[in-house]
Amino acid sequence: xxxxxxxxxxxxxxxxxxxxxxxxxxxxxxxxxxxxxxxxxxxxxxxxxxxxxxxxxxxxxxxxxxxxxxxxxxxxxxxxxxxxxxxxxxxxxxxxxxxxxxxxxxxxxxxxxx
Amino acid sequence: xxxxxxxxxxxxxxxxxxxxxxxxxxxxxxxxxxxxxxxxxxxxxxxxxxxxxxxxxxxxxxxxxxxxxxxxxxxxxxxxxxxxxxxxxxxxxxxxxxxxxxxxxxxxxxxx
Numbered sequence: 363x364x365x366x367x368x369x370x371x372x373x374x375x376x377x378x379x380x381x382x383x384x385x386x387x388x389x390x391x392x393x394x395x396x397x398x399x400x401x402x403x404x405x406x407x408x409x410x411x412x413x414x415x416x417x418x419x420x421x422x423x424x425x426x427x428x429x430x431x432x433x434x435x436x437x438x439x440x441x442x443x444x445x446x447x448x449x450x451x452x453x454x455x456x457x458x459x460x461x462x463x464x465x466x467x468x469x470x471x472x473x474x475x476x
Numbered sequence: 477x478x479x480x481x482x483x484x485x486x487x488x489x490x491x492x493x494x495x496x497x498x499x500x501x502x503x504x505x506x507x508x509x510x511x512x513x514x515x516x517x518x519x520x521x522x523x524x525x526x527x528x529x530x531x532x533x534x535x536x537x538x539x540x541x542x543x544x545x546x547x548x549x550x551x552x553x554x555x556x557x558x559x560x561x562x563x564x565x566x567x568x569x570x571x572x573x574x575x576x577x578x579x580x581x582x583x584x585x586x587x588x
Contacts (some may be wrong), residue, residue: 366519374531395575402478404563404578405520419575452519462508462527465576466521 365389366468368453373391374474375443381436383471385453391466393459394436396428397452405452412437412459440473446473478503478568482579489554489586497549497562497582505569509547510576512563513542520563554586 367386375381385394393412397405409418411430424448427439439445450472454465479502489495501509508527512520526542533540537558541552549562557580561583565576 368519402583404581405579407575410575450517454519461569462525463567464510464522464525466522467512468515471521472517 363436365376366453366455366466368451368468368471370471371469372472372474374476375440376476377445378442381440381473383440383451383453383473385436385438385468386434387453387455389457389466390433390456391455391457392433393456393463394430395454395456395465396426396436396438397454399450399452408438417474442474443473445475478566478577480564480577480579482562482564484582486583489551489584491586491588493551493557494550494552494554495537495552497584499547499549499564500545501547501564501566503566503577504570504584506566507569508529508567509542510565511538511547511569512565514561514563515579516561523526523562534548551584554584556586556588557587559584560571 369384378433387442395410396408399405408422425441430436450470453468456463481500501562508525510525511523514520524540529544531542535571537552541548561581563581
């Protein structure tokens with residue numbers, strides 16, 4: 363089945379220690395997104411790639427970076443995690459960005475910062 | 477600013493007790509309204525897309541409707557396996573790169 367895969371499902375890192383989260387997709391979608399979701403809150407878009415074109419949300423901290431080396435993979439790098447960065451990180455894909463482009467989500471990576 | 481408000485925050489139903497979840501939105505031009513289901517510790521699962529007022533879509537016990545100001549997710553004769561958080565999101569026509577704006581969700585519990 364075509365899907366969005368995230369690894370690892372659970373990640374523990376230390377305060378200030380860089381961490382990378384991984385997302386891959388078999389849907390061959392053009393767009394890949396990274397969201398941050400804290401408990402009982404709405405998913406918050408951090409950035410997205412339309413093909414190789416990177417689009418950062420205005421309020422995404424510089425501490426968060428992303429790479430998309432090819433169509434299938436996208437990475438979220440947190441350069442110096444703080445306690446406030448503990449959250450669920452969701453990767454999503456969509457075929458396009460046009461009207462009604464449904465986004466399909468991966469299972470998420472739960473990040474704990476100690 | 478585009479906004480999405482979902483109510484109630486939490487809803488507890490007996491099995492078989494039908495009800496509706498509300499999603500009110502304020503956007504400058506709607507390109508699409510989306511409903512997702514999210515189970516604890518998992519990513520959101522796509523349910524429906526609605527594009528224009530008057531549109532309705534159904535899937536099993538779920539039916540989504542859309543007006544110019546809000547959307548409803550009707551749950552008919554729910555079962556315990558329908559327990560989840562239901563998220564609503566809108567895509568605005570002036571948002572350039574069209575990010576989705578999500579509501580905080582309604583946490584539904586269906587008791588056997």
